Amino acid sequence: MNTQRRAKRDLTIEEVVDRAMEIAQTDGERGLTMRRVAEACGVTTMAIYHHVADKEALLTAVVDRVVAEAIADFGAADRPWRDDLVEFLCRYRAGFLEHPTAAQVYLRRPVISASLARCTELMFEAFENAGLEGRRVTDATDAVVLLLMGAIGNDLTRPPAVRHELTQALPAEAAPRLNRDIDAYSHRDPEARFRESLDWLLDGLLAAD
Amino acid sequence: MNTQRRAKRDLTIEEVVDRAMEIAQTDGERGLTMRRVAEACGVTTMAIYHHVADKEALLTAVVDRVVAEAIADFGAADRPWRDDLVEFLCRYRAGFLEHPTAAQVYLRRPVISASLARCTELMFEAFENAGLEGRRVTDATDAVVLLLMGAIGNDLTRPPAVRHELTQALPAEAAPRLNRDIDAYSHRDPEARFRESLDWLLDGLLAAD
DNA sequence: ACCTGAACACCGTTCAAGT
DNA sequence: ACCTGAACACCGTTCAAGT
Numbered sequence: 520m521n522t523q524r525r526a527k528r529d530l531t532i533e534e535v536v537d538r539a540m541e542i543a544q545t546d547g548e549r550g551l552t553m554r555r556v557a558e559a560c561g562v563t564t565m566a567i568y569h570h571v572a573d574k575e576a577l578l579t580a581v582v583d584r585v586v587a588e589a590i591a592d593f594g595a596a597d598r599p600w601r602d603d604l605v606e607f608l609c610r611y612r613a614g615f616l617e618h619p620t621a622a623q624v625y626l627r628r629p630v631i632s633a634s635l636a637r638c639t640e641l642m643f644e645a646f647e648n649a650g651l652e653g654r655r656v657t658d659a660t661d662a663v664v665l666l667l668m669g670a671i672g673n674d675l676t677r678p679p680a681v682r683h684e685l686t687q688a689l690p691a692e693a694a695p696r697l698n699r700d701i702d703a704y705s706h707r708d709p710e711a712r713f714r715e716s717l718d719w720l721l722d723g724l725l726a727a728d
Numbered sequence: 729m730n731t732q733r734r735a736k737r738d739l740t741i742e743e744v745v746d747r748a749m750e751i752a753q754t755d756g757e758r759g760l761t762m763r764r765v766a767e768a769c770g771v772t773t774m775a776i777y778h779h780v781a782d783k784e785a786l787l788t789a790v791v792d793r794v795v796a797e798a799i800a801d802f803g804a805a806d807r808p809w810r811d812d813l814v815e816f817l818c819r820y821r822a823g824f825l826e827h828p829t830a831a832q833v834y835l836r837r838p839v840i841s842a843s844l845a846r847c848t849e850l851m852f853e854a855f856e857n858a859g860l861e862g863r864r865v866t867d868a869t870d871a872v873v874l875l876l877m878g879a880i881g882n883d884l885t886r887p888p889a890v891r892h893e894l895t896q897a898l899p900a901e902a903a904p905r906l907n908r909d910i911d912a913y914s915h916r917d918p919e920a921r922f923r924e925s926l927d928w929l930l931d932g933l934l935a936a937d
Numbered sequence: 938a939c940c941t942g943a944a945c946a947c948c949g950t951t952c953a954a955g956t
Numbered sequence: 957a958c959c960t961g962a963a964c965a966c967c968g969t970t971c972a973a974g975t
Binding site: 623627629635643644653657658660666667669670672673676686688694696713718719720726727 | 846866870894904
């Protein structure tokens with residue numbers, strides 16, 4: 520809570536994003552207000568608007584940070600393309616799960632950023648290296664992106680306790696299978712589920728002509 | 729814009745949800761405020777709180793409506809289980825795409841409701857009918873739900889024009905494949921992509937022991 | 938160019954009161 | 957039980973002004 524007056528030209532966009540990510544981490548999306556960011560930067564609310572067009576632009580910068588970290592060393596390891604892609608997607612998913620506010624923004628609205636463009640380029644490249652051609656490359660990327668976004672959204676908002684509550688929304692006799700299998704369905708390892716789903720998807724798409 | 733005073737006991741929770749869905753449809757999530765709902769119901773803002781605990785509860789009721797419509801006649805048609813499941817998931821996806829505000833809520837936070845519990849029961853049943861057993865049933869449901877949520881999120885927030893903008897976030901030479909394939913990637917039929925991805929996923933999971 | 942301070946037009950919700 | 961009216965504690969953002 521730095522209340523000292525700052526020298527001019529001292530505040531940078533990088534620092535604004537840093538503080539925004541810290542606040543998002545501790546207080547979530549509702550706690551991430553322009554007023555709080557300004558306070559954390561030791562500056563008036565309106566000073567933030569000098570470094571960022573509006574709140575949405577700040578949120579886009581936060582999402583870009585998360586993506587940038589996830590794609591940082593894609594392709595660095597020496598292993599088959601499929602392992603490389605799977606590990607990349609897992610890191611991507613994990614990165615957003617560690618930054619729930621960024622994930623909410625990523626899922627809720629369009630996000631255009633340099634890191635996201637780079638990320639798409641990398642996925643096209645991965646499927647090209649796998650021997651796919653033309654539409655097969657973009658269709659495969661499409662499929663993988665759908666599963667990825669779903670895993671982020673689901674694993675972020677449906678932890679075990681939430682899934683478990685489903686049984687209470689209906690009388691037990693109206694949902695016999697749900698009540699019988701709810702423990703297997705709710706108390707599972709989300710990353711393992713994502714990995715297996717991804718394996719099935721890749722198996723299916725590679726088996727198709 | 730009914731400004732007449734209403735008789736007491738006249739307003740029902742169903743009407744509140746009706747008005748909320750209309751407002752969400754025309755003005756989106758930002759336009760859906762408690763004040764606007766009350767106005768549309770011809771009642772004071774605080775009168776709404778007599779029928780609903782808070783705004784979140786109202787949003788949950790809106791989501792439940794959308795799910796209820798999607799699952800209405802699941803299993804009614806006489807066809808193989810797989811076709812039945814695929815058509816069901818497509819209707820589910822389409823239902824949320826027709827109600828973007830409901831989709832946003834569905835993706836952003838936990839939603840517990842009777843229709844959602846029923847929906848899970850139906851998916852368990854479908855995979856049981858397909859011959860899966862034990863963990864295979866819940867794991868298959870898990871996989872399909874991930875893809876479903878991802879398709880809703882992606883197709884809602886990433887229309888062709890948005891995907892196309894990706895090319896402008898990076899200099900052309902930094903993303904050669906993206907620039908070459910962007911048209912195939914952005915201007916595609918989202919439902920067709922969902923169907924094919926789902927086919928690949930089901931192929932893969934049925935092929936696994 | 939960078940920052941301040943006051944104000945505007947909103948929110949969801951609490952609380953006390955009416956009938 | 958059902959609804960009203962005023963108020964509270966917030967938001968993001970505009971605008972005019974300082975240095």
